[in-house]
Amino acid sequence: MKETYDLHNPEMLNSAVCFIDILGFSSMIEQSCKNNSGNQLLNKLCTSINDNINLINPRTKYSGSIKIFTDNIVIGKPIFEDGESELGSIFLSFSAYQLSLILDGFFVRGGISIGDYYANEHVSFGPALLEAHNIENCIAKTPRIVLSKETKKLVKHHISYYSNPMHAPQVSNIFEDVDGEWFVNYLEAAFQDRDSAGYLHAQKIMEQHRDMVINKISQCKNDQKVLNKYEWVAQYHNHFCKLNFSQNRNLQIQGVNNSGRFKFIS
Incomplete structure (x- = not known):
């Protein structure tokens, strides 16, 4: 089972993929440019991303891929063995990243999916990306990062490892909303x-x-x-x-x- 995306032989791998964007960013750009403060917004965004990018940047070439385009961010991690480590890493890193951006004034929403995905320096490709983007665009709606049905299923499997489910780390990393959607509990990163x-x-x-x-x-x-x-x-x-x-x-x-x-x- 491959643990990383092959730069020389592109091939989709079963991955955990998270896609996020900044809420209302188009309006921010339009309003700031009307007020002649576009460069201030640009500098604020660049500073926030540069200061916090290490929170989600893969530590090694074997731990995934990250893509950034203005207010859009995609991170993919090939699933190795049961996927608990990869999902846990996404929950923890994006909690910290989401909270840090919010404290800088940038609220985000997004989606996390499980499925085929490939990424290199220039390409981000696969149905898992499409699903994560669809969740962000159509389901998240509020500033939350929502889990796909397949991701929820996998998390439930991971929770079953624990004799007392309330002791599972996923319980503090994720909340359930009134509409039944599960989302990343980013405020846990305050601790x-x-x-x-x-x-x-x-x-x-x-x-x-x-x-x-x-x-x-x-x-x-x-x-x-x-x-x-x-x-x-x-x-x-x-x-x-x-x-x-x-x-x-x-x-x-x-x-x-x-x-x-x-x-x-x-």
Whole structure:
């Protein structure tokens, strides 16, 4: 079983593929250019991507391929053995990357799929890419990275390895939304450790995330379609805070309907 994409003999491999793009990026470009601040947006984007790219960049040539085109990012990892390592790597790396971009003001959405895929320096190809892009475009809708049906099936198989499913790492890496879709729990990346210092660090991150979401809600309050997307983030934020910072109500975003739409996967 091959572990890497062959540059000299292109061949699709069974892979875990994640496709993401920045929410509302076309509008950002149009608005910034109208305001003569296009170069400021460009510099902000370049700085954010350059500062955070190591979070998802494959460590070795054997660990996958990454492609970036402006606001679109694709990472593919050939599945070796049962795929738990490759999927776990995508969940962890994209959680950290998604959170870092958001703290810079760039909210993203995307899809994760399992299937045939090939990539080299110039090419990104395969049905797994098409499915991941379709999930991002048609299913994600809000700033979330959604898992395909086949990916969910594989994750359920990995969870079955554990005598107590709630001890499986996937349970903290993924949430289930009210529509039944599973998405990457990117706020988990706020925790470097689960000790007292880790909680203090995570609390500071959550304060930044809270303020960024509140700012976005304020900016789009007259556009209900866009507002719904950031209200979703606010609900997710409050749900995560309720689970992890129940004693600190100041972290909650006020005026949000916390309807219990999220739950642990099983």
